[in-house]
């Protein structure tokens with residue numbers, strides 16, 4: 411639960427394996443090698459080479475020369491198409507690499523060396539397949555639905571014969587296949603068919619009244635071209651999918667960042683319901699496709715959507731959720747990944763003696779944070795884990811009900827991944843099985859209170875409501891986890 415107010419020095423930075431981590435792009439060198447780039451470079455008073463980030467042609471030329479010089483990739487996009495920044499896009503590739511090497515989900519493939527990914531919405535720039543193939547030798551299916559994206563992605567692939575065999579560009583279009591509850595008795599999705607002659611709303615959706623809310627939310631929101639279902643072919647399997655979704659509901663919302671010019675057409679930036687609806691559709695598709703992918707993942711532009719989407723993931727019964735934060739200059743993006751693959755090993759079990767009342771001090775809390783900030787973080791910590799919360803900001807308490815399922819998993823598996831630190835990720839995991847889809851029955855109820863002691867020092871106390879609850883053993887590890895997370899977020903680095 412990182413906070414906007416967190417100090418810059420604590421924000422995660424470029425991935426350690428990113429080519430540009432130790433060696434940022436050297437504009438002077440590049441302009442000496444590429445006269446076409448030199449035209450865009452100017453020198454500040456202190457002699458430092460710069461480019462005008464508000465000039466689309468300059469940012470596009472920078473991307474072109476970085477791909478050529480550092481990745482041996484020939485690349486171009488037409489005016490106005492979304493122009494990726496190479497160091498930022500590489501971070502997502504390396505995060506996927508971390509997920510794949512993590513042991514938290516079993517890799518059941520016989521040929522573990524050959525990694526196959528699916529890039530949803532590859533764009534004209536086709537950046538993820540080009541980076542994944544050139545950096546790591548991964549093969550990709552890159553999907554899109556606009557003519558310009560498909561044409562230029564193909565061109566970008568064909569212009570790189572050394573990796574072109576690894577990349578297939580696929581149109582996301584309706585195959586006429588209909589998924590229904592009857593056909594997939596264990597699945598939760600009703601999926602629409604193309605409606606002939608309808609350009610604006612290409613899907614006719616039939617909603618089964620018995621379906622859970624998560625489905626009807628999706629129906630209200632996203633109604634664009636197919637995302638995974640209907641695009642992934644029968645019998646295909648992938649190690650991962652990734653996605654930089656259209657973040658916004660309208661071009662107005664997308665706005666224009668006056669400090670940069672990365673282009674971006676309406677189709678690239680906008681979809682009905684914005685990123686929340688798009689990723690919800692991905693989640694729904696993943697419920698049907700389940701273990702056809704080892705990891706599903708997406709970027710998220712708005713932190714508020716991260717929490718909501720995590721709750722949705724628990725509703726549909728995933729076995730694990732991972733999140734990370736990508737810092738891109740002054741802005742942040744988040745990554746979310748989930749899986750239906752059963753865990754390959756047990757996460758460490760915390761054998762902590764059962765206790766009904768626990769507390770810890772948050773000392774040296776940064777000045778800008780108050781007890782209310784801590785309370786809000788407590789709430790989002792538990793909401794993000796799928797618990798229900800009722801907070802009272804006058805009393806400085808949050809009453810939490812953690813589901814039986816959540817507590818069971820914590821009792822079986824512990825709460826954290828001991829040896830797989832993936833950036834600053836928070837891992838949430840639980841056992842698989844049909845129970846995952848059931849709402850909490852009784853659950854474990856406890857109250858978290860936050861008291862301001864003296865300036866910069868807060869006391870956080872947890873009290874279990876029903877001490878005889880058989881799940882009460884889950885309380886100490888949960889509280890310990892909360893302590894670690896809050897300390898990481900609020901206490902000054904010493």
Ligand SMILES: C[S@@+](CC[C@H](N)C(=O)[O-])C[C@H]1O[C@@H](n2cnc3c(N)ncnc32)[C@H](O)[C@@H]1O
Nearest residue numbers: 531532533553554555582635636637654655678
């Ligand atoms: C934000 S752009 C991302 C482009 C590129 N991946 C990047 O990171 O720069 C989103 C892309 O998704 C595409 N898109 C939107 N809906 C889609 C769908 N249902 N299936 C495939 N692509 C889609 C858009 O055409 C656009 O190219």
